[in-house]
Amino acid sequence: MQSLTQLEKRNFAEKDKEFTRNILDEWYSGSTLSSVLQQWEEQNNKYLPSEKVPLNILCYNVEGWGTRYLEVVDLVYKIDASISVLTEVGELWNKFTIPNFNTFHQQGTNRSGGVCVSVGKHLRATQIQLEIENTVIVDVFNLSDPIRIIGIYWPQGQGRNLDDLSPYITQETIITGDFNASLEEWNSTASDKRGKILKEWIEKNNLTYIPSSSHSSKRSKRNIDLTFSNIDGINAETMFFGTSDHWPIVMTCENIGYEIRNFFPHVRWHIFEGMLALLQEFWIKEQIITSVDEWYNNYTRFLTALRNRVTVWKKKEKYRPSLPPLIIDKLKNLRRIRNKYYTERKSGCQNEETRVLLRVMNREVRREIAIHKSSCWQSFLSTIRDKSDRPEKAFWSQLSRVYKSRSLPFSKLDSGQSVISDKKEIVDTLFSYYENQFKKTEIKKDDPNDMEIEEEHRKLINELSISEETVELTSAFEITKFIKKLKPKKSSGFDQISNFMIKLLPPGYITCLTICFNVWIKEGRYPEQWKLAKIVTLNKLKAGVPRCDQTRPISLLATHSKLFEKIILEKVRYWAEMNQLIPSEQSGFRPQCLLLTRVLSIYQEVDNNMAANIPTLAIYVDYQKAYDKVWHAALIVKLNRLGMPHGLLKFCVSWLNDRQAYVVLGEQSSNRFRIFSGLPQGSSLSPYLFIVFHSDLTTVFGAHSAHLFADDLNVLIRPPISKNFAPMIEYLEKEGTKVCNQIAEYSRKWKQPINVSKTVTQIFFSQVTIPQINITMDGQKIESVKSFKYLGFTWTKMPKKGPCTDTACGSKIKELYRCHCCSNFICLTHLIEHVEVTKQDKQQIINLRNELKTAVATMKEIIKEQLFLIKHEEELIEQAKNLLDTPTSSIDKLQDTFEKINQAINLTARLMVQFRLGFPGTDCNRRAGQCKNDSVKSDDKMDIVS
Secondary structure (H helix, E strand, C coil), X not given: CHHHHHHHHCCCCHHHHHHHHHHHHHHHHCCCHHHHXXXXXXXXXXXXXXXXXXXXXXXXXXXXXXXXXXXXXXXXXHHCCCEEEEECCCCCCCCCCCCXXXXXXXXXXXXXXXXXXXXXXXXXXXXXXXXXXXXXXXXXXXXXXXXXXXXXXXXXXXXXXXHHHHHHCCXXXXXXXXXXXXXXXXXXXXXXXXXXXXXXXXXHCXXXXXXXXXXXXXXXXXXXXXXXXXCCCEEEEECCXXXXXXXXXXXXXXXXXXXXXXXXXXXXXXXXXXXXHHHHHHHHHHHHHCCHHHHHHHHHHHHHHHHHHCEEEEECCCCCCCCCHHHHHHHHHHHHHHHHHHHHHHHCCCCHHHHHHHHHXXXXXXXXXXXXXXXXXXXHHHHHHHHCCCHHHHHHHHHHHHHCCCCCCCCCEECCCCEECCHHHHHHHHHHHHXXXXXXXXXXXXXXXXHHHHHHHHHHHHHHHHCCXXXXXXXXXXXXXXXXXXXXXXCCCCCCCCHHHHHCCCHHHHHHHHHHHHHHHHHCCCCXXXXXXXXXXXXXXXXXXXXXXXXXXXXXXXXXXXXHHHHHHHHHHHHHHHCCCCCCCECCCCCCCCHHHHHHXXXXXXXXXXXXXXXXXXXXXXXXCCHHHCCHHHXXXXXXXXXXXXXXXXXXXXXXXXXXXXXEECCEECCCEEECCCCCCCCCHHHHHXXXXXXXXXXXXCCCEEEEECCEEEEEECCCCCCCHHHHHHHHHHHHHHHHHHHHHHHHHCCCCECHHHCEEEEECCCCCCCCCCCEECCEECEECCCEEECCEEECCCCEEEECCCCCCCCCEEEEEECCCCCCEEEHHHHHHHHHHHHHHHHHHHHHHHHHHHHHHHHHHHHHHHHHHHHHHHHHHHHHHHHHHCCCCCHHHHHHHHHHHHHXXXXXXXXXXXXXXXXXXXXXXXXHHHHHHHHHHHHHHHHHHC
């Protein structure tokens, strides 16, 4: 076959060639195209996106969380525990946390007591508040069945009334912890009174004992860490692990688990691209014998099925540490030495060598971690530098992903009457809200303007139905141009096709797409399969439960539809620009018109008025859901009045009509609803048609200037020059109210509602006291503010003008700013100098203080150790003198004394090496001297400036 011949010419590895041959065999052996595509679509169904994993629970008496948190973290990830019940955690329970776990704590009766229950963040947990010491009760959700965990620590000598816990026992309860109780039938050598009381209580509450594989106490053969439950299918195993006096116990709930994703898809894109090239001849021939719509549907299905076929599912690693194995091994050794040191200190037999070794290892590990972090950062920077011609742009592009504000997911919705948590109810509520939002625009029969637009729209639709005017066709070159401009995103659109997949298309497919697009352009038809949108809602709030109007709908559209719309947009933009329809005041969604252009225009105008000592009134108008409230009939009528060609107009009508959408939240989907108003979210055409629709808005302001960026409107009003200030303010109030009423009238005419409560005014003037101004819109007073955030910038009262107090500036009038270090009004240039000098001085002081603190602490420790060694060495010297003065000294005593002196010499040498590594005195003194010289220079500079 020709495809197999072409395959041999490709530079594929042998295993990739074999994989491609299997796909080609399936392609040519299939009876029909539909059967092959169906087989590929079902190829990876055996790799379920998730699987049920039994719940693992850890119970461990840590005897002090501060000394054993590392081994607990190691154990938690080793046994894959989702819940950990830790007893006798002590006062340092919150100093360290288990990564990706939420911890709930209840204090104990003494310093070493207390219980913690840690629940993985993949589960949802709620603590039951109660005033019982050494007891934590947590309800855990997102499991196959919700359960209740009761963690208990019952120390010797403490009284406890177990009946206090009886009301908290539910149908699915697990009670575990250190009870310090034993029974022979519970795998202990003997029974005690507490064990008998405990047995009587669990039988009364229909709980059963969960046996473990061995006893839990290291000091004796008693089993005192116990577990009771009314859930079937729980197994317990004693883990011989850790440095505590108790062995940890791991419980596995076979009947209760949670869903996890164990596999992730890896698409072999080079094989995908190769298969497209090998089969492009088939699709060129297929287009000749089928209709355009049928070919397009089969083609998009083929792309998604082929991507599915070349996808390999790989198993996901459960836990991958961020540090290299060498450092992790050193951390484990450090933990072992630390536990040994504290155990020796607690027992009273402290070893000086262990303490010194602990300090040396601790510093070494910290230094290696710092070196590792620094090398990772340098590797990141070198990667950016090597991969991009403009490394500075690539650097900020990478950082923008890290610091990009993200919408918080929401699992609850405020319906106005109650808070809804069920996903199905949330979807139904959002469905009702958006269906009502996109309903037909209300037409008033007693309004002449509404009836005129409706009648004109009806006649226009009849004219367009018989019009044969068409739009200029597209070409493969134009489509290729827009494909190259697509961002290589691998996230799929509504049709499961991504930009990355389209950018891999060979020329034959682009030629076929050109034929499809030209047929639809000739017919003035927008394909029906592109008129369905999937709405995903995002949360606008930073915290709290959102209402329906506090969610942001994001419409997922077909990727090919965006490509087609860009072609139409190019023609609409050419028509609008040639007819000069878009006013120069509009900077949104126009090529070579930046947001900063609009910001600087506003600033320049206000600044000119300030220079002439004239106040300026700014009106910031807020439209209510601007894109979602566009009246379809009014849009078509206005485009026709503006002179849009009937070919483009017919396409716009088809683009707006018969649109549908549905809401998706997780795995829940709503019914479909029709869209009768608003422009499609996420469409390339929507923003530009919106600014064309309101291109005549600037005509209602008269001589006053307006500034627009998409739907963000700012109007600036300048009064006539007057000797007195009061007439200018009176003019601003009168003219401001007039302009606001004109904007409101325009909005009513075209049914573009304004949010009056969020529309504000602001006065820019050079005087310290800002006058009060009264502006109304349709009789409703508009709030006046001192500062307002507009177009990403906070607009406040303009800076003061005058001569800079710095002698180097002379008497030239400049914009002045108050310097925080000298409280004088200086120009921007000298303000920057003041700030930089102050920053440098402060940083030098901070650095020097930090170095001095480190030096003093290090010197104290070294002196302490040296004093100890000197005392020890003096004793050895005295002992050696006595032995030398005694002729009858034994060989063993002389040998023992000689070895001790050698050890002392070696230890002293190690401390001197440690001193040179940890505290390089010469370098510190040199830097201190340099800081002192720099400080003198800075002081001289400050004297010159001031």
